[in-house]
Amino acid sequence: MRIGELAALLGVSTRTVRHYHHQGVLPEPPRRANGYREYGMRDAVALARVRRLVELGLSLEEARDVIAEDRSRELPEILAEIDADLAAQEADIRRRRARLAEMLARAEDGTLGPDDTASPDLVDFLRVVDVPASKSAAWDRDLLVLVDSVSTADDRQRTFAMLDTLAADPQAAALGQEFYRRLDELADAEPDDPRVPELAAAMADYSVRHVLHDLRPGPGWNPEQMEPFLEGLSPAQAEVVRQATRLITQVGHEQ
Incomplete structure (x- = not known):
């Protein structure tokens, strides 16, 4: 897939992808004979990893080190790690929604005042x-x-x-x-x-x-x-x- 397709897949702009390339965070694939860069599954996984690391508060320099380490790892191992991270996020969202439901119930019965x-x-x-x-x-x-x-x-x-x-x-x-x-x-x-x-x-x-x-x-x-x-x-x-x-x-x- 091309850079635009990769960006759309991960919900970012092509400018963001190019910025990650420029910063050395995301490896840039070589150009093919047709002059275009073709992105594959490992590139998509790497971009998803960068977005998640930035979301967690890591700097681009720190994210770059993590992605560099990923290059020596097998894809199934990285996918399993992402799956575990998503499972943790899912559990955290369930806990937060449960707590929010309790607060909503209290707001509706008048035991949680707006001020x-x-x-x-x-x-x-x-x-x-x-x-x-x-x-x-x-x-x-x-x-x-x-x-x-x-x-x-x-x-x-x-x-x-x-x-x-x-x-x-x-x-x-x-x-x-x-x-x-x-x-x-x-x-x-x-x-x-x-x-x-x-x-x-x-x-x-x-x-x-x-x-x-x-x-x-x-x-x-x-x-x-x-x-x-x-x-x-x-x-x-x-x-x-x-x-x-x-x-x-x-x-x-x-x-």
Whole structure:
């Protein structure tokens, strides 16, 4: 098949396929005698793999390494891996739809108010919609819900005013993305990785200076309340958050 047929099959544009070729992510087949490049099953599988890896938050450079490793593997092995991934996605969608059905039933019987800000309900809903590509960003979103649930009314108002200010600051947004990137790089690391304390100190310093400088821990705040929110992080990522939290809490107590 030609490049247009391959792109249509995977639901992307031919420009995307050419971009992957240019970046060295997707191998480009040689031209045939007729002057056209012909794509086969292995090319389609490779493109599907690239799309899935990008969807999971990997960079093109990381995806390129995975696809390069695939070239030495047999096609049935790769297809079996894709099948296992699809099965996991199917199970996850079933769980999310079941949770959404519960929330729908509660909304219909009046036990889930449209303006409720209780942490468990918001976290469940945000996990159902599953918007962020970055796992670290998804965790941070859940943490903001936790802050909302344990803060005093005055602190809550200042928190979200602060978030509005940060959202309007391109440099602050860029720094936040940099923190997410550095956290994502620790996805396969151990808690004693030397990058952990460095990143924890940087996040704590930024939080104290620009985020929490006008806030104080509410009477219901306990750092251990964060533990359930760390379950989806890797050991190293969770350790970053614990260390950063300890540093932030220490500063709060000293002030």
